[in-house]
Amino acid sequence: DAKTTQPTSMDCAEGRAANLPCNHSTISGNEYVYWYRQIHSQGPQYIIHGLKNNETNEMASLIITEDRKSSTLILPHATLRDTAVYYCIVRVAHAVIQGAQKLVFGQGTRLTINP
Amino acid sequence: GAGVSQSPSNKVTEKGKDVELRCDPISGHTALYWYRQSLGQGLEFLIYFQGNSAPDKSGLPSDRFSAERTGGSVSTLTIQRTQQEDSAVYLCASSLEWDRAFSNSPLHFGNGTRLTVT
Numbered sequence: 325d326a327k328t329t330q331p332t333s334m335d336c337a338e339g340r341a342a343n344l345p346c347n348h349s350t351i352s353g354n355e356y357v358y359w360y361r362q363i364h365s366q367g368p369q370y371i372i373h374g375l376k377n378n379e380t381n382e383m384a385s386l387i388i389t390e391d392r393k394s395s396t397l398i399l400p401h402a403t404l405r406d407t408a409v410y411y412c413i414v415r416v417a418h419a420v421i422q423g424a425q426k427l428v429f430g431q432g433t434r435l436t437i438n439p
Numbered sequence: 440g441a442g443v444s445q446s447p448s449n450k451v452t453e454k455g456k457d458v459e460l461r462c463d464p465i466s467g468h469t470a471l472y473w474y475r476q477s478l479g480q481g482l483e484f485l486i487y488f489q490g491n492s493a494p495d496k497s498g499l500p501s502d503r504f505s506a507e508r509t510g511g512s513v514s515t516l517t518i519q520r521t522q523q524e525d526s527a528v529y530l531c532a533s534s535l536e537w538d539r540a541f542s543n544s545p546l547h548f549g550n551g552t553r554l555t556v557t
Contacts, residue, residue, distance in 0.1 A: 358545065367443075367530050367548030368482070411481075426472060426495065427546055429482035 328412045333434040342399040344433055346412030349393040356415045357388060358427065359397045361408040361435075368411065368429075371397065402437045409434050441465070443549035445531050451555045452521055460516045460552045464533030471514050472532040472546060473506060482530065488514060521556045528553050 329347040336342040348357060358373040372379055372386045374395070379386045385398040399406055411432040444463040452458050464471050473485040484498040488508045499505070503521075508514040518525055532546040 365550075367532075367550045370545040370547060373545060426484050426487055427482075428484065429474075431481050 327428075328414060328430055330410075330412050330430065330433045332431070333436070335436050335438055336399075336402050338404060338437050338439050339401055342402040342406065342435060342437070344397040344399075344410050344412075344435065345394065346396070347394045348412070348414050351392050351414050357386070357392075357395050358413045358415060359384070359386065360411045360413065360427075360429075361406075362411070362432070363405075363408045371410075373415075404437050404439060407435060407437045443531055443533055443547055445529075445549040445552050447552055448550065449553045449555075451557060454523060454556055455520055457517065457519045458521055458554065460518075460529050460554070462514045462516070462531030462533075462549060464512060464514070464531070465547055466512075468533035468535055468547075469511060470534045470544075470546075471508060472534075473514070473516050474530045474532065475527040476530060476551070477527045485516070485529075518554075521554075523556045526554055526556045 327350060334344065356373050356375050359371040360368040361371055362368045372381055372384050374386045374388050376388060378388060386395060387398065388395045397410065409432040411429050413427050413429060443465055446461045450458055469490055471488040474482045475485055476482050486493055486499055486506050487495040490511045491508050503519045506514060506516045516529060528551040530548055530551040532548040534546045535544040
């Protein structure tokens, strides 16, 4: 299973861009990179996902390196409400049943946005 | 509703009692997942449903845990003879059906049921 490595914590000033790195050096060719975040007392919230190309939506941008061994989640203008734990996840395929997949969550990065 | 709904939001039970937790997935989502999260910890996978069948039960911690899904929609997670170590937030997620290749379908989570076993 492809695993991910993220910094334990990061700080960012309000209004600045928050850049959250993730290493996934063992990712295989067809595995997607997903980002979720979890704000205290809530379920994880889907942010964005990608395979090879950079992706952008209303929440964030995802930059994936050409070799796919790392990626960066960018929150372009961080607000205090973006304070959360951010999880970078590689979608794991079940070893036996094709198509049966689950998200394997690591410890994530605790991002604190400071006023 | 528009999102995944879980009930109850909070449950306090005495050790040894049975509990049932309910999950209503997003309409049309055929895949359903149960996770749990202990205080200050990451998410632990429990079980996954595709339709009404559960091809992946690998995360269920003991035979006291079981889950079912009926009509391809609502799912219940049952914990029998609860123990204090079962105290956690139990999260449900759903996603659309996927193709034969690796999935391109995000999971959408509910806000969980906080279970406290006293």
